[in-house]
Amino acid sequence: MGASAKWPTCEPLAAVKLKPRKALPFYGRHPWVLATGVDRVQPLSIAAEHMLADGSVVNLLNEKGKFVARGFYNGQSRIRVRLFTWREEEQLNADFFERRIADAIESRVQLGLEPAAGSPARSTSAARLIFSEADGLSGLVVDRYGDYLVVQATSAAMQQRLHGIAEILQKLLAPKGMVLRGDAASAKLEGIEPIAPERLGEWTDEPIRIVEHGISYEVDLTDSQKTGFxxxxxxxxxxxxxxxxxxxxxxxxxxxxxxxxxxxxxxxxxxxxxxxxxxxxxxxxxxxxxxxxxxxxxxxxxxxxxxxxxxxxxxxxxxxxxxxxxxxxxxxxxxxxxxxxxxxxxxxxxxxxxxxxxxxxxxxxxxxxxxxxxxxxxxxxxxxxxxxxxxxxxxxxxxxxxxxxxxxxxxxxxxxxxxxxxxxxxxxxxxxxx
Known part of the structure; x- marks a missing residue:
């Protein structure tokens, strides 16, 4: 799959080689490779050397040069690589994200927080649909408030792919509207500029009203703490x-x-x-x-x-x-x-x-x-x-x-x-x- 504004290239541009005896946590599928564990970053080609930037796809290698995992690189962050797959043949493209997002949504269906196919029933009018590392999508949070979604990026790679992620969410959930937003504290740690909230789809300037345990709350989805609640x-x-x-x-x-x-x-x-x-x-x-x-x-x-x-x-x-x-x-x-x-x-x-x-x-x-x-x-x-x-x-x-x-x-x-x-x-x- 080629690169686009919504989906930067999914081809690995560099190999991130670990220091000796640092690979064990990542064989155990921990998703954060800290800067202290990295020996060197080696572009995979002359062209890749010029293309490599924060948010790029990279391969993680052990001290002997063997493949461990694949993820997204950020040279400005203490978390130098966020790992997403341990399968060498798996590409971090739009199809990958759609599978992961669909799986996260299905888990909320099992919890009764999202309706099963053909059923309009929800146990609550607000729920977290994607919880970053816990759903295999490090740096991404998605919350539903009634018929609206708040999509928050807390990493450089997810911020770059927000519009592509929004298209997948629209396809799978068909919300009335979405807010794409960053997080100022996370942006500082990631070495990126926080993005201003961006509204997509149908919208209103009035707060969204949700009901939780029979109690009503008004929630401002564009200018509030966290994603609003x-x-x-x-x-x-x-x-x-x-x-x-x-x-x-x-x-x-x-x-x-x-x-x-x-x-x-x-x-x-x-x-x-x-x-x-x-x-x-x-x-x-x-x-x-x-x-x-x-x-x-x-x-x-x-x-x-x-x-x-x-x-x-x-x-x-x-x-x-x-x-x-x-x-x-x-x-x-x-x-x-x-x-x-x-x-x-x-x-x-x-x-x-x-x-x-x-x-x-x-x-x-x-x-x-x-x-x-x-x-x-x-x-x-x-x-x-x-x-x-x-x-x-x-x-x-x-x-x-x-x-x-x-x-x-x-x-x-x-x-x-x-x-x-x-x-x-x-x-x-x-x-x-x-």
């Missing part, structure tokens, strides 16, 4: 609501009110306060509450850390607190700093809870492991002298699957805790000699 928390929003009956609930980092409104509608909370740093998100959250007729839910703008400190100074208490902060670590080098931030945040929240209070705490930092996060909570228990019982461990919704060969796709940690009384008058710290 945090679909990964779909099941958690409903599942944790059962802990809030009759309680005074604080939803910190509330965005457009998902946990807050579920606490009211499905949890029968006595009253709910949502706080978010974005005044725009707070305004939308308040509107969402009004749309759903929820009169015991209020929202205010404020920094998460500062708001918790202010509540403590004012002597305010809550019976239950939800913490759903933004990503604190984008790489392993930032994990220690992130753990400190999580510790500070959770420690401040625990101080606002009475004995028997509920803490629902999250981390969406993929570099922070579940073990890291649980050890952080252990540190909070030590420092505060409070018993913290973990009563439920949860993750992302099923349309955000975890790849067994790329465990980094298990990024979301949801921990439901019961916070008890002081375990003893004077907290004991490990290593204190007491």
């Amino acid at each position: 945090y679909l990964d928390q779909r099941d958690n929003r409903l599942a944790v609501a059962k802990y809030f009956a009759g309680r005074k609930v604080l939803d910190m980092f509330c965005y457009t009110g998902g946990f807050a409104m579920n606490a009211s509608r499905h949890g029968q909370a006595a009253e709910v306060l949502g706080v978010d740093t974005s005044k725009r998100a707070v305004a939308q959250a308040q509107k969402n509450a009004e749309i759903n007729g929820l009169t015991n839910v209020t929202f205010e703008a404020g920094d998460g850390f500062q708001s918790l400190e202010k509540f403590a100074t004012e002597g305010r208490k809550f019976d239950a607190i939800v913490l759903d902060p933004p990503k604190f670590a984008r790489s392993r080098s930032q994990v220690d700093q992130a753990i400190q931030a999580y510790h500070r945040l959770n420690r401040a929240a625990v101080a606002l809870l009475p004995p028997g209070g509920i803490l629902v705490t999250h981390s969406c930092s993929g570099s922070v492991s579940r073990e890291d996060f649980l050890l952080m909570l252990s540190g909070v228990a030590q420092k505060t002298g409070r018993d913290i019982q973990i009563i439920e461990l949860r993750g992302a919704a099923a349309d955000h699957p975890v790849s067994s060969t790329c465990l980094e796709t298990e990024y979301l940690k949801c921990v439901v805790c019961r916070v008890g009384q002081l375990a003893r008058d004077k907290p004991v710290f490990i290593g204190s000699g007491d």
Whole structure:
């Protein structure tokens, strides 16, 4: 298949040779080849040398020059090659992408999130259809909101192929319209310019309205966080609501009110306060509450850390607190700093809870492991002298699957805790000699 504006050449232009003893993870089908594992990049011809650019197709070779896998190259990124196939005869062309995309959609049909052939029924009006590495399409996210799609590229190669991918999605799903967009944080890591949102097909300037667990939300698909909504928390929003009956609930980092409104509608909370740093998100959250007729839910703008400190100074208490902060670590080098931030945040929240209070705490930092996060909570228990019982461990919704060969796709940690009384008058710290 020849190259086009929508589909750059699918012919491998270079061989990326690994350093000695670096090939094992890629035989195991891990999709990220980091720059530290690359020995050299060798163009496959004189012509290819002039054509090789970020986003080009390359072959990955072991130290002896044997084929390992094929993927897309980016000389500006820490992820030097994103691997897509381990079959030497398989080309990374439009047909390949159509097969992968169709398979991802079929998996959502099996989950009941997309209708089977001839059936209009959906269990929800919004779902993630493609989840990057977990669906074998590193750097690509596709979310459906009603009859519209948001197609987001988080890598150089996927950004170059967005229009070709859009044609495949139109063929397979026939949406009314699509938004093609990039991600500023990912673009910086990839060394590319982020693209402005581009609308395709039928469109409206009004927010899209979706329904999740009987609650309506307005979603702006072109100018909002992520792709417009945090679909990964779909099941958690409903599942944790059962802990809030009759309680005074604080939803910190509330965005457009998902946990807050579920606490009211499905949890029968006595009253709910949502706080978010974005005044725009707070305004939308308040509107969402009004749309759903929820009169015991209020929202205010404020920094998460500062708001918790202010509540403590004012002597305010809550019976239950939800913490759903933004990503604190984008790489392993930032994990220690992130753990400190999580510790500070959770420690401040625990101080606002009475004995028997509920803490629902999250981390969406993929570099922070579940073990890291649980050890952080252990540190909070030590420092505060409070018993913290973990009563439920949860993750992302099923349309955000975890790849067994790329465990980094298990990024979301949801921990439901019961916070008890002081375990003893004077907290004991490990290593204190007491």
